[in-house]
Amino acid sequence: MAVSLQSWGCCSNELIEEFEQFINCTYCKKSYHFLCLSIPEIARDSEAYDKWKCPECINLAPKTSKKDCTPTRNITTTRGNKRPALNSPPKASPVTSENVRTIVQDVIKKEFNDMLKQLNNSMIGVITKELEPIKNEMRDLKESMSFINKKFEEIESEQLAAKKSFKVLQDINTHLGNTVSDLVQRLNYLEQQSRSNNLELQCLPENKHENLYSTVKQLGIIIGCELKDEDILHCSRIAKMSSSNTRPRSIVIQLASPKVRDQILAAVISFNKSNPQNKLNSEHFGHTGIKKPVYVVEHLSPSNKALHAAARLKSKEKGYKYVWVRKGKIFVRKSENSEYIYIRNSDTLSKIV
Structure with missing residues (x-):
């Protein structure tokens, strides 16, 4: 229960009965803390508690003697300070609610700081322990990334070098392709030039006892272009390009000059135009059986x-x-x-x- 400020005789602080032990003066009705009075606590149900007077009321009360009825005088005397008793406890200053609040706050603050420090240490320890594997993995990952980056740079460098080499090889290959194509054309031209005197007699049936020189001379007689021995340098049958071909092997005739060749070709064309129903065929060369066309072309x-x-x-x-x-x-x-x-x-x- 809170006591009003005017009812206290020892201090001016408003305190609560439950937390402060006090006693009431039976004369002035003021309340005093046992702590402020520096006296032992007196039980409330005792007779001394009901008859207790404060020091001020005791000093104001007249001192009478049972044997002397003379009224006392007010005599003012000057006394020195009372010498404190030996081994007596020092006079305690009164404790206020503000002091208690400050003490409680300091204790709570200290406890909170200690608890917070302990919690921080625990959290740091737990976090450090939990993060250690992650830290190791991050370190390993960093090393792996460094290794991969180094390898990638090496591969990139090699790829650039290979790209340059490929470009050079591509240019060389293009040049070689053009060169080969040119050489093929030249070779084909030379091969064709080497055949400029030749004729090819195609589809003439083969005979084991045939005489190709006589056959060529007979061709000249048939088409009306007589050939001399010196006009025919060489003649022979050539191999087939495909073994599955059923056509007879062609006869290659090497003549003395391109002029003779052209004369024979012109005579063959003229003969075929003159005989559209009986163009040059196997019967003209004395072969019996099925009549088969015979062709004379350039070799x-x-x-x-x-x-x-x-x-x-x-x-x-x-x-x-x-x-x-x-x-x-x-x-x-x-x-x-x-x-x-x-x-x-x-x-x-x-x-x-």
Whole structure:
């Protein structure tokens, strides 16, 4: 229970009965703390508690003697300070609610700081323990990333070097390709030039006892172009390009000059035009049995022969009427009034449309 400030005689602080032990003066009715009075506590249910007077009321009360009825005088005397008793406890200063509050706050603050410090230490220890594996993994990851980055830089450097080398090789390969293509064309030209005096007699049936020189001379007689012995340098049958081909082996005739070759070709063309129903065939050479056509053409190089076959096939597909060879060169024409196309190589086959 709170006591009003005016009812206290020892101190001016308002305290609470439950936390402070005090006693009431039976004369002035003021309250005094036992701690402020520096006296032992007196039980409330005792007679001394009910008759207790404060020091001020005791000093104000007149001192009477049972034997002397003379009224006392007010005598003012001067006394020195009372000498404190030996081994007496020092006079304690009064404790206020502010002091208690400050003490409680200090204790709580100290306890809170200690608890906070302990909690921080515990948390730091736990976090450090939990983060240690992560720290190790991060260190290993960093080392791995450094290793990978180093390898990547090496690979990138090697890739750039390989790219440069590839570009150089690509340029060299292009140059070599062009060179090879040029050399192939030159070789084909030389091969064709080496055959400039030659003719090829195709589809003439073979005979074990045949005489090719006599056969060639007979060809001249048939077409009306007489050949002398000195005009025929060499003649022989050549191997088939494909063993599965059922056609007879062709006869290659090497003549004395391109002029003689051209004369024979012109005579063959003239003979076939004059005899459209009986063009040059196997019967003209004395072969019995089924009559088979015989062709006299220029002796082409292997490359030109393959190109000629491709041109004939493509012309047939596209409806071209004429395909012919003149001095080793291949030409096609769609009709009599259309322009001819010179088939130089396989790329020019695309012109046949």
